[in-house]
Amino acid sequence: MKILLTGGTGYIGSHTAIELMLSGYEVVLVDNLRNSKASVIDRIQEVSGKRPSFYELDVADYTALNTVFKQERPDAVIHFAGLKAVGESVADPLLYYQLNLNTSINLCRVMNDNNVTGLVFSSSATVYGEPERIPLDEDCDATRAANPYGRTKIMVEQILRDLCNAKPAFNVALLRYFNPAGAHPSARLGEDPTGVPNNLVPFLTQVAVGMRNELVVNGDDYPTEDGTCIRDYIHVQDLARGHVAAIRKLEKNCGLVTYNLGTGKGHSVKEVVAAFERATNQHLPKTIGPRREGDVPTTYTDPSLAERELEWKAELTIEDICRDAWQWQDANPTGYP
Secondary structure (H helix, E strand, C coil): CEEEEECCCCHHHHHHHHHHHHCCCEEEEEECCCCCCCHHHHHHHHHHCCCCEEEECCCCCHHHHHHHHHHHCCCEEEECCCCCCHHHHHHCHHHHHHHHHHHHHHHHHHHHHCCCCEEEEEEEHHHHCCCCCCCECCCCCCCCCCCHHHHHHHHHHHHHHHHHHHCCCCEEEEEEECEEECCCCCCCCCCCCCCCCCCHHHHHHHHHHCCCCCEEEECCCCCCCCCCCEECEEEHHHHHHHHHHHHHHHCCCCCEEEEEECCCCCEEHHHHHHHHHHHHCCCCCEEEECCCCCCCCECCECCHHHHHHCCCCCCCCHHHHHHHHHHHHHHCCCCCC
8 A cells, every 4th residue: 555645754754654664555755845854765764674755846736746646646645744833823824824725725636636535634733722621532622723823724624524525435534633742763863843943842952962052931821730831742653653543544434533642641841841851861951931822821632532443542751752852863963964
């Protein structure tokens, strides 16, 4: 079975590519390299022992993407391509609506025109916005996103529901995952953000390796036990396995299904910093900054539906995340070459 990954050289895409190939799938990567590097492909081959096919193109380009589909004839698609920084989406919402919606609509057009009906969509827990209850489950209101990034995910989810209603042959898995972090245990693949990291763990590793002077905690006056935001951090390896499980679900003609992927545990910013300092035996300089617009105080999930229906469960801990993220950064001080 051949799986095409849009945004396949990105952080989550590259880890998922390895898990797919190790599980016996053929993999085709499509990426415009806007937020990733071509050298990732060599490392995927190094770790997995197999080299995926790769096409450098914009998923919003119908002609280019259609050519790849006709040449490769994938059986299913995992759609990672898109922008994902909350703060950037608040500052430049039109960019996010244009890029995230256009790429998704174009992908659906190409899939429909080539009779490819299996899709796993990389959604996000941001669709829940300010949670109506904790832990979040799949029945919670998923139209409450607090920022444009999250609202693009809501819109694409609705597009996919409408597509499935109009085309019953489609099987779609919406994966709403929480906070991916960590790196491959080989230290050959990890998170390599462009510019200032928008996520906590890569910021920590860059401070630890000397790329940044100090950690800026975005607010310590939230209504949580220690005043900092609480998130459900999921190891990227667990998340990659979740995508493999979702592909297997599509093979059973599941229609449209939705799953939260997380650990079911919340950790505050201060707790993650403490875990990282223990894992690296370092003390990081830190300061308290203003809140980041669009952030909610607390969010973590009830992952039991995914455990029941996908036979998937997160196995790695926040300590594993911190250890693997640090090993990646320490071995690759400036990221990918």
